[in-house]
Amino acid sequence: MTPAGWIIMIVSVFGMTGLFAWCIRKVLTIPEAAEHLHSQSDIDPHDQE
């Protein structure tokens, strides 16, 4: 393993791990959004008789 190999490995592994950890932390600290979804089920087709 050369010094360049060590550098690439450490930057790649910790870079990806760090980005993922930052994202998860951010997701968990933002409060959940309130919502109302308009769905197809909101439409009453009146053709079910």
Place this chain on the structure above:
Amino acid sequence: MAKEKWGSKLGVILAVTGSAVGLGNFLRFPGVACANGGGAFMIPYIIAFILLGLPIAWVEWAMGRYGGRNGFSSAPGIFRAITGKNRTAQIGTLAVIIPVIIYMYYVSIEGWCLGYAWKYWTGGMDTVVAEAQLHTAAEQPPATTPETEQLQLLEQKEAGINATKSYLLHFAGIVAENDHQKSGNLRILREFGQGSMPFLLICFAVNFFLIYRGINRGIEWFCRWAMPALVVCALIILVRVLTLGTPNSLMPEASISNGLGFMWNPVGHNLVNGDLVEVGFWEALSNPQTWLAAAGQIFFSLSVGFGVILTYASYTKENDDIALSSLSAASGNGFFEVALGGMIVIPAAFVFLGPTSIISAGEKASSLSLGFFALPGVFENMPAGHFFGGLFFFLLFIAAVTSSLSMLQPAIAFLEEGLGLGRHASVTLLGFITATGALFVSLVSDGLVVLDHLDFWTANFCIFLLATIEVIFFSWIMGLDRGLKELAHGAEIRLPKALPFVLKYITPAFLLIIFGSWLSREVFSNGPYIKALKENSIVQLTLAFILANYLFFAILVHIAVQRWKKIERNGKEVEA
């Protein structure tokens, strides 16, 4: 009945990450990286992540949630909702059949993973490679020179890999290549029944049980414990691999440190006439093939162009931060691929198999080559290898289930909202279609020909095609303003200022170059797949099978559009 939705933001991120994390993260990525510059591969890989993977993922998330807000979760409904035109629903047909067809062979591989895990833990895989190597060694004359000895060792390794290949074919009940005359149908059925069929049935049952339970109580519930379990399994195997040291004192160069170097040093390796040739850092980076391989890896790894993200994103809440969710899922996939996948397979394979086998598998970009043909030799020689072999294949099984679940949901969503089927009917219908396909893959196969060609035409050609259509559709038809407004709605993170430019010009150009060069290499230059299509009747049957599925779903999409039109007409009449 209320429309389904994810229980939490973390739930959807774990589900999308689970969809993306599969065999390719642990097997395909390290092999491709080694064969394309080693550590140098990470530069084009990260650039492709930024310019290709993430933008397409954002496109799919934005289109999916837009569709969800308008009451649609299936790709045909989403495309139609975006344009308001009925004919655009047919674009979505691709996004329904791609995951369904991939599921048909993916579930077989999932069954093999579970079967191998079971076999390792019950002692059934202990001597497959050793017996073949001993048998070959017994037939070889005594070596007189070091060169002859080296050659004989290579022959023994090759015999081991052939033995694992043959083991897989028998376990899977697959007709060996060019073996139609000798292989009676009864033998195939018996081997299939005694080998992989019970595991295939378990996989089908697990997948359809979870899909039947729905988005929140099925997929999200499973991914909530499966993804952490995946990390734990991978970490245990990682510790085992990193503490291997130098297992054979007679071969000091076969050490874990050299194995890590083989993966991460900025030096690529190629096989030229069977000899290993080093490729320098700049030489690797100046080779267009390295960039294409990196873009291809990002593309397949993130599950973009599958149609899965479109459907998953439609179940998010109206004010959710989909930009952050998308980034989280993409980086989660990168974590599994780089931090775990890149540290396990290659170093272990280097120590026990040597570099030639790794490059041979990596050049084929084949998960099967490295996973099922080469790795059994690793676990057979590794201390406590039966336990770690079982754990590794169980890890692959979990990763495969989280992916295969996501392949079923787009079709379930379509059958429910397009044809008005209930959950029971849609699960039954899809179960029948996919079971037919899975049996086709196992029992009609010619070696791994059916599986290989299904993979080529759906998981390569159709995915490239769909992703290219999606990006052009988003940037040029839906309109960037409208699309980016959807993406930014509820976003706590700031989107890059260059994103509109990247989405409008860079990503489509990047995609078109990759797709174009892929077409020119694989299709227009009469590559092996096209040659096989012209000559091999089983390959022709495979393509006919794909087209029949496409036609079937295209008709269903047409019926769905008529139904949606009727619902909307009735709604307007009531309003009037």
